[in-house]
Every structure is written in C-alpha cells, then in structure tokens.
C-alpha cells in the first residue's frame with residue numbers, strides 16, 4: 001500500500017517541555033488512521049505539525065515521499081483540516097462560509113458555489129444554508145466545519161476529535177459521513193479519546209499517551225492481543241460504596257489483575273491469562289459487596305488499551321466530561 005504521508009522522528013517542544021517525541025509512522029492511502037489518547041496526550045500538537053499549523057521542532061514529514069517539513073504550503077492543497085474548534089465565521093451564512101473557503105483555494109465562483117451546494121446537501125444542511133453560522137447547533141457547526149474542509153476535494157482529511165462535545169444524533173451522522181468519505185477514497189487521519197469511536201471507525205490505531213506512541217497496529221492486530229485475555233464484569237446491587245478504597249484493596253489482593261470501574265456499580269477486571277472467577281467473587285462478598293451479576297465477557301479494544309497504556313478507563317471518561 002502506498003504511504004501518502006510518513007513521519008520520521010517527529011518531535012515538538014514548547015520551550016523545554018516535549019509535547020510529542022519520536023513519532024514514526026506512515027499513513028496509508030485510503031485508510032482511516034486514528035490517534036487515540038487522553039487529554040494532553042499530544043494529539044492536537046501532532047495534527048498541527050502534520051498540517052503545517054505548528055512548526056516542527058525536529059524530525060521530518062513526507063507527503064508522497066517528498067520531504068515537506070519546511071514547505072508545508074506545498075502539501076496544503078492535498079489536505080483538509082477540521083480543527084477541534086471551528087475556524088468559520090459566525091456572522092456569515094453557511095453557504096457563504098463554504099464559498100469563502102473555496103475562494104481561499106482559488107476555486108472559481110461557479111465551481112465553489114456548486115461545491116458548496118453539493119456539500120450542504122450531503123451534510124443535510126441545505127435547508128439551513130442561509131442561516132448564520134452562529135445560529136447553528138454544535139452538531140451542525142461541526143458538520144459545516146467538515147464540509148468546509150472538503151471544499152477543495154482534498155486527498156487526506158484531518159479531523160481533530162470530530163465528535164467531542166456534540167449530541168448523539170450528530171455524532172452518529174458524522175461517523176457515518178467519515179465512513180462514506182473514506183469509501184469514496186479520502187484518506188482519513190482522526191484523533192479521539194473515545195475508544196469505541198476508534199474501534200468503530202479506524203483501520204489502524206496509534207495509542208498515544210504523554211507524547212509517546214505506545215503502540216500502533218491494525219484493529220485486527222490489536223484485538224489479536226486479546227485472544228488470551230479474560231475480562232470479567234461484576235455488577236453490584238448498589239452504587240453506594242467507596243469505589244476508590246475498594247479498588248485499592250482489590251489491587252493489593254489481586255496485583256496481577258487490572259481493574260477499573262465501567263460505571264458507578266460495575267467493576268471490570270482484565271487478566272492477560274484465563275482467570276478463575278470464584279476467588280474474585282469470594283473476595284468481594286467478604287468485603288460485604290452485594291453482587292447482582294458476574295460474567296465473563298468478550299475482551300474489547302478498551303481492554304487492550306488499558307493493558308498497554310496503563311490508563312484507567314474511568315480517567316478517560318473523566319476527561320470526556322471535562323470538555
């Protein structure tokens with residue numbers, strides 16, 4: 001498969017703080033490649049370097065085998081960028097915003113109006129094409145921001161947390177639009193801190209934490225790791241207990257197991273070997289925990305992620321809520 005983009009030892013420092021270090025990866029033409037990691041991991045910094053919005057501290061960026069590290073302008077015609085915060089004009093209508101973006105890429109009036117119309121239809125915004133951008137809902141704003149990034153028919157689309165902070169309906173629509181675009185041949189690079197989003201959309205995933213890539217693999221390759229994993233979910237009768245202290249005590253008694261709370265009353269336990277469920281249940285009932293249900297479940301990408309990064313899922317969820 002052709003590498004449309006490749007980075008070598010890419011690094012970004014802010015003064016003496018290294019935000020991302022030693023990034024080495026290709027982006028294959030036609031794939032959906034995802035950067036998955038918590039807040040502050042270095043996702044936006046990476047996108048900014050790859051799209052020429054931030055200066056590279058060291059390392060190289062290749063677009064189609066040409067070193068463009070210091071001439072990102074050259075690559076910009078190839079790419080579309082959907083930043084985490086929209087870059088469109090609040091006082092302009094949706095239609096005018098798209099046409100304006102088209103003019104930045106040198107499209108003629110006729111072509112940009114035609115593209116704007118097409119895109120508004122695809123994104124189901126044609127009915128509200130004349131509304132001002134600021135009057136749009138968050139989900140509509142995100143959709144229009146994606147449409148704007150596509151005005152010049154880029155080969156690669158960069159999306160920085162495309163579904164963060166929007167309603168569930170728009171989230172679904174955007175995920176399906178991303179899939180459609182990819183099927184039409186657009187290569188996609190996206191960042192996310194939603195594990196299930198990475199799992200659903202991406203062909204390949206890089207786990208990133210504190211500026212380091214912990215692992216890069218195909219979805220199938222990552223799930224291969226779970227073949228021998230055992231995951232147990234234990235649901236308690238109530239959520240009225242001290243989760244922190246239970247986790248602490250549990251980890252002392254079962255140091256080989258990874259455990260995290262899936263929700264307020266569900267404990268998730270992951271082991272890289274097969275585990276015996278009985279001692280776990282015994283231990284918890286000795287701790288006076290009333291168990292409503294205990295079951296072995298099929299391991300997921302979430303389990304691989306927890307195992308490889310050591311990041312607790314409840315932490316990723318907290319990051320989510322902060323936004």
Ligand SMILES: Nc1ncnc2c1ncn2[C@@H]1O[C@H](COP(=O)(O)OP(=O)(O)O)[C@@H](O)[C@H]1O
Pocket residue numbers: 014017019037038039040041042043044045046
């Ligand atoms: N302009 C900046 N100046 C100083 N530090 C920055 C700047 N931008 C980002 N950082 C730091 O770099 C790290 C990575 O940030 P970022 O790439 O935004 O993470 P993510 O997008 O994964 O949440 C964070 O610790 C952040 O505080």
Ligand SMILES: [Mg+2]
Pocket residue numbers: 043044045084160
């Ligand atoms: Mg970010």
